[in-house]
Amino acid sequence: MRDFTIDIYKRLLKASVDAEYEFLTLEKFLGERTLPPKTIVMRHDVDRKPNNALVTAHMENRLGIGASYYFRIVDKSYDEAVIKEIAAMGHEIGYHYEDLALAGGDVQKAFNTFRKNLENFRKIYPVKTVCMHGSPLSKWDNRKMWEKYDYKTCGIIGEPYYDLDFNRILYLTDTGRKWNGTAMNVRDRVESGFVLKSRVKTTPDLIACIENGELPDHMMLNVHPERWENDFLAWSGQLLFQNIKNIFKKMIVLKNERIQNRR
DSSP states (O other): OOSSOHHHHHHHHHHHHHTTOEEEOHHHHHHOSSOOSSEEEEEEEEOSOHHHHHHHHHHHHHTTOOOEEEEOSSTTTOOHHHHHHHHHTTOEEEEEEOHHHHTTTOHHHHHHHHHHHHHHHHTTSOOOBEEEOOOTTSSOOGGGGGGTOOGGGGTOOBOHHHHOOTTTSEEEEOTTSSTTOGGGOSSOOOOOOOOOSSOOOSHHHHHHHHHTTOSOSEEEEEEOGGGOOOSHHHHHHHHHHHHHHHHHHHHHHHHHHHHHHHO
16 A cells, blocks of 8 residues: 555544544644643645645545644745635644745844745734744754744744643654654654654554554644645655655764764
């Protein structure tokens, strides 16, 4: 069975619903005083292929699921018509910011463009949460901007890497086209004390863990819609592209680890 198809994504959603997980957007999750017994924050980083995001958004909508969609400002992600359609379904829209990388490390310029881009998104949707884009090929970590500025002064209530306790919320991401891709994960990492009973590499592994009740009651799943395709040619192209990316990303991770070890 091919992994990372729309069909298997639907199986993942249905397994989660059958296991009595309630889906919350990040905005709602942060705003809840008392959480439901079992929750999933479904986060989508729309790095590219916004039409793929439209497919997952419609599927979730049909299942009564609300998700958080984070769009970049660059052309390969930002599609106003798609963003409006996804927002109209009741999904949350957020800004997938990369301003520090785009500004070449100029923090003041980055914060100015962050505010400008945020207001651009707010013409479409009242954005309350943001999430950094990893920018793996850039030497700049976009989160470094918050060492000088505070995103909450912009009316933002949350950024997952700062406002979620990942010792209480399990974080799983499909970065690298696998659910355990830490070795080629440059910045999409969190500090967590969770130790899973079962090895979770593929989506069928993840589904089995959900069905067997092996996962915590509160989770964030980060799904990149560009990776999920039913069409065989598109799926094959994405697989090839990701495998090439993983080689370079793994080299970057190893380089960063060597630099860190020398300090």
